[in-house]
Amino acid sequence: MKILLIGSGGREHALAWKIAASPLVTRLWCAPGNAGIAADAECVALDITDHAAVIAFCRQNAVEFVVVGPDAPIAAGMVDDLNAAGFKAFGPTQAAGRLESSKNFTKALCRANNIPTAAYEHFRDAAAARDHIRKQGAPIVVKADGLAAGKGVVVAMTEQKALAAVDMMFGGGLGASGTEVVIEEFMEGEEASFFALCDGEHALPLATAQDHKRAFDGDKGPNTGGMGAYSPAPVMTDAMCTRVMDEMVKPTLRAMKEMGCPYKGVLFAGVMITKDGPKLVEYNARFGDPETQVLMLRLMSDIVPALIASADGQLKNFSLRWYDETALTVIMATKGYPGDYGKGFVIEGLDEAARIEGVEIFHAGTKSGDGRILSNGGRVLNVCATGKSVTQAQQRAYAAVDRIKWPEGFCRRDIGWQAIEREKAKG
Ligand code: AMP
Numbered sequence: 109m110k111i112l113l114i115g116s117g118g119r120e121h122a123l124a125w126k127i128a129a130s131p132l133v134t135r136l137w138c139a140p141g142n143a144g145i146a147a148d149a150e151c152v153a154l155d156i157t158d159h160a161a162v163i164a165f166c167r168q169n170a171v172e173f174v175v176v177g178p179d180a181p182i183a184a185g186m187v188d189d190l191n192a193a194g195f196k197a198f199g200p201t202q203a204a205g206r207l208e209s210s211k212n213f214t215k216a217l218c219r220a221n222n223i224p225t226a227a228y229e230h231f232r233d234a235a236a237a238r239d240h241i242r243k244q245g246a247p248i249v250v251k252a253d254g255l256a257a258g259k260g261v262v263v264a265m266t267e268q269k270a271l272a273a274v275d276m277m278f279g280g281g282l283g284a285s286g287t288e289v290v291i292e293e294f295m296e297g298e299e300a301s302f303f304a305l306c307d308g309e310h311a312l313p314l315a316t317a318q319d320h321k322r323a324f325d326g327d328k329g330p331n332t333g334g335m336g337a338y339s340p341a342p343v344m345t346d347a348m349c350t351r352v353m354d355e356m357v358k359p360t361l362r363a364m365k366e367m368g369c370p371y372k373g374v375l376f377a378g379v380m381i382t383k384d385g386p387k388l389v390e391y392n393a394r395f396g397d398p399e400t401q402v403l404m405l406r407l408m409s410d411i412v413p414a415l416i417a418s419a420d421g422q423l424k425n426f427s428l429r430w431y432d433e434t435a436l437t438v439i440m441a442t443k444g445y446p447g448d449y450g451k452g453f454v455i456e457g458l459d460e461a462a463r464i465e466g467v468e469i470f471h472a473g474t475k476s477g478d479g480r481i482l483s484n485g486g487r488v489l490n491v492c493a494t495g496k497s498v499t500q501a502q503q504r505a506y507a508a509v510d511r512i513k514w515p516e517g518f519c520r521r522d523i524g525w526q527a528i529e530r531e532k533a534k535g
Pocket residue numbers: 226249261263292293294295296299321378389390
């Protein structure tokens with residue numbers, strides 16, 4: 109089978125690595141890809157916002173299946189356009205992708221279907237939003253309705269911060285994404301990520317993970333796209349996973365089908381384990397980054413039939429096998445990230461690092477130049493390791509990090525701390 113993968117991040121490198129391992133695959137391209145993905149797929153310099161160009165590539169190369177990685181092409185309707193042109197694609201349609209691309213759509217769906225989530229109100233003007241904040245007080249959470257590259261959520265611990273967020277969003281600080289705003293009750297608890305593969309009707313639970321969103325050790329500093337992750341998340345016990353399936357994923361699929369926009373693809377539920385049980389923080393309509401990197405390391409089965417079954421509506425009797433091990437990833441980012449940072453710095457020692465047992469390195473933002481690997485983004489490398497415990501996986505990952513020579517890079521040194529504390533407590 110000839111497959112085209114869309115995207116260029118660490119998530120796509122992990123997907124490319126796993127897809128390339130399938131005996132079903134005869135050819136794998138990735139558009140646009142990166143220097144690491146080039147080891148697993150043929151990178152093609154397509155402009156992925158140009159759907160006609162992507163379709164033309166599929167026609168020229170008799171592509172049989174397209175896997176769409178990131179949120180932007182899903183929100184832009186790439187799956188719809190590919191399907192209309194006669195190509196099979198993995199991922200939700202634009203209408204189904206509203207579970208991620210519109211906070212208000214998801215909050216209304218939760219309200220209508222009794223899906224546990226933070227109480228909320230939706231606003232189209234700043235004055236009403238400000239009144240609501242003054243009435244509710246802090247802490248409170250202000251969210252732009254649309255996609256905002258991770259900048260659309262302000263968890264305000266003071267009323268003043270919440271009011272400033274409203275002014276920023278309605279003042280055009282996030283462009284069109286901020287013209288509508290959702291204001292939510294602040295939820296307290298431990299966060300985890302839950303992934304289910306969906307085919308429009310059925311959902312197959314995949315695995316759980318925990319992300320580290322803050323830039324610095326001790327969960328300090330600004331929010332980022334994610335500085336590390338591990339899987340499974342110990343807080344997501346079997347009982348908790350069953351609750352998330354029954355109380356969130358299944359009713360969501362039923363509602364989406366009834367609305368005429370059945371959900372196919374990965375449904376990524378960000379959940380907060382509160383004292384009242386699991387509550388939905390948000391849905392994403394795609395694999396997580398960096399969660400996918402650890403998920404793919406734990407997946408024993410061939411992923412390709414599962415992705416096809418999702419697109420074909422054939423997940424009903426499907427099952428996947430997983431390794432019992434823990435997988436952990438440490439993100440190496442360019443100094444300055446998530447603010448301004450430079451590009452084009454030479455990275456050395458990757459081969460030596462990858463020789464450590466259980467270690468796999470995925471590239472997030474790299475390019476090659478003169479036969480060398482150069483940094484080409486904020487989040488640059490995903491140094492991953494598997495192990496019998498989170499403690500062992502973490503030791504291996506940091507041993508690999510220490511072999512990488514890249515003075516302009518940095519990483520957190522405490523990825524996995526919550527799970528490691530639990531392991532220590534157990535003895
Ligand atoms: P989101 O993009 O909706 O996942 O929000 C980004 C992050 O903000 C989440 O991962 C949470 O850590 C935090 N967050 C979002 N909504 C809430 C809420 N209602 N209460 C507390 N924290 C929240």
